[in-house]
Amino acid sequence: xxxLFAVLALGVSLAANVPYVIEIVxxxxxxxxxxxxxWTILGGVYFFSTIVDxxxxxxxxxxxxxxxxxxxxxxxxxxxxxxxxxxxxLAIALASLSLLLIVNGALVSLLLALFVDAIxxxxxxxxxxxxxxxESRMFWIMAGVSGVFALLSLESYSLVAILFPLYVxxxxxxxxxxxxxxxxxxxxxxxx
Numbered sequence: 272x273x274x275l276f277a278v279l280a281l282g283v284s285l286a287a288n289v290p291y292v293i294e295i296v297x298x299x300x301x302x303x304x305x306x307x308x309x310w311t312i313l314g315g316v317y318f319f320s321t322i323v324d325x326x327x328x329x330x331x332x333x334x335x336x337x338x339x340x341x342x343x344x345x346x347x348x349x350x351x352x353x354x355x356x357x358x359x360x361l362a363i364a365l366a367s368l369s370l371l372l373i374v375n376g377a378l379v380s381l382l383l384a385l386f387v388d389a390i391x392x393x394x395x396x397x398x399x400x401x402x403x404x405x406e407s408r409m410f411w412i413m414a415g416v417s418g419v420f421a422l423l424s425l426e427s428y429s430l431v432a433i434l435f436p437l438y439v440x441x442x443x444x445x446x447x448x449x450x451x452x453x454x455x456x457x458x459x460x461x462x463x
């Protein structure tokens with residue numbers, strides 16, 4: 272059963288990206304560039320940490336491959352990366368990421384990675400406050416569902432193993448709630 276949940280976690284995670292990519296190319300979704308850059312880097316960190324701690328490896332493989340594609344698309348179709356807030360956020364995230372090279376322990380490394388991920392989420396939620404129509408609710412709901420399947424797929428329930436998939440469930444729920452709340456101002460996100 273655990274293997275089935277692992278495959279479902281990966282399948283849902285990857286499947287969520289297909290309509291998301293289509294929506295990006297159609298101009299319906301505008302990914303926040305710095306967020307997706309951070310999530311691309313972190314995808315590698317999460318994947319490595321699950322190999323070391325026998326976590327949800329298939330799930331985190333999806334969390335590595337999809338951000339690479341979406342970040343590349345964000346360079347043409349996305350927003351963000353120019354504002355002072357974005358650049359300061361990026362600097363803090365990169366400084367935190369550099370600490371990963373010198374800290375010991377899977378838990379400390381994962382907490383640092385989650386802090387960097389939270390910076391990416393903050394940038395995306397900030398973008399949503401300016402234009403609540405700039406993200407895909409279906410994408411974020413599916414990301415949360417994949418996190419639930421990842422939790423169910425775990426062989427052991429150590430703190431390190433559950434932190435990332437649980438975090439994905441929580442942040443996906445938060446972002447899903449923010450989508451389409453308030454009046455859209457698409458012209459504002461172009462200034463990010």
